[in-house]
Amino acid sequence: MKKVWIDAGHGGKDPGAVGNGLQEKVIALTVSLGVKQRLEDEYEGVQVHLSRSTDVFLELDERTDAANKAGADLLVSIHCNAGGGAGGFESFRYTNASAASRSLQNVLHTEIMAALKPFGVIDRGQKAANLHMCRESKMPAVLTENLFIDVASDAVKLKRQEVIDALIAGHVAGIAKYLGLKRKEGKPMTKERDINVVSSWAAPAWEAATKDGLFDGSRPGAPFTREEAAAVLLRMEKNILEKLKAK
Structure with missing residues (x-):
């Protein structure tokens, strides 16, 4: 059984980036919950743990300590960006990342950008930084910055359910590919949205x-x-x- 740790950035008293009627903490949680549901529903032999499943505040060390204690096989911390001019998607690994983290970033970044291609999202590239979530995690770890809250063109995209679905699908595809997960028999590649349920x-x-x-x-x-x-x-x-x- 593979263990995946999904970290929804910010939460509770910390909204993260705010702009254009959006809050980073809400989008991060929505994507995280979607990734957990799809991975466990569509693939065999995987268990997804969440830093948070509701709108609560957690310190950074609480998040990485829990992931390390659980013995997760990988960690993905999900965020949105701010202050980026033209906007777009980018991913981060630790500056002295292991080969495994580099491999995870490459696969995850590629799959997310493939899912976002129909929406014209700018690819800001794979980057390295001294980020707590990547530095203090004992497993391969990547942080994703899923478009810019304060860039109008990105905010319009983030308000579209199909873009949120694409972000979820890209994360799921990248994680499944990296771990070599087997799709459950009879499970479709994507789920149809229930049009009677508001996002x-x-x-x-x-x-x-x-x-x-x-x-x-x-x-x-x-x-x-x-x-x-x-x-x-x-x-x-x-x-x-x-x-x-x-x-």
Whole structure:
């Protein structure tokens, strides 16, 4: 049984990067939970442990101590970036990383970028830095920076469920390839999204839009047609006019 440790960056009182209506801690947790679910559901002989499965704060040494104690075969710390100009995806290993960590980074980075290719995400490359999560982990360890919260073009992507799904799929594919995991019989490569369930990152906006009468509250994950967009724009115009009249 292979043990995978997934570390969702930040959490609780530490939101991480914040911008464009997004919080790093929320995206990191969403991707981490998705990676755990897909790896365990689709592959044989793997057990995924999480630093956190809810919105709680943990010190860095608590995270690496737990991973080391568990005897994990690899660690991936999941984050989003900030302050990067044009944005994009990048991955990090420790400056004096082992050959195993270098191999993990290469496979993971390649698979994530392949999954993100349809969305035009910039590849910022594989990098090395003196990061706690990579330095203090006794197993091969990589930290991923999954787009930039404060770059408008990246933020738009991070608000799309299909991009979140691609990030999850890329992490899963990279981990499975590195560990040589065998796919369970009869399991598809991807899962269809339940269009009747709202994504966690979009829940507040969906609730507000429904309350304002822009949507009827059903099928939050369904595709959006131009005729539906026209209807929503008319409803928005009506709402604005009514609010102006009320002043």
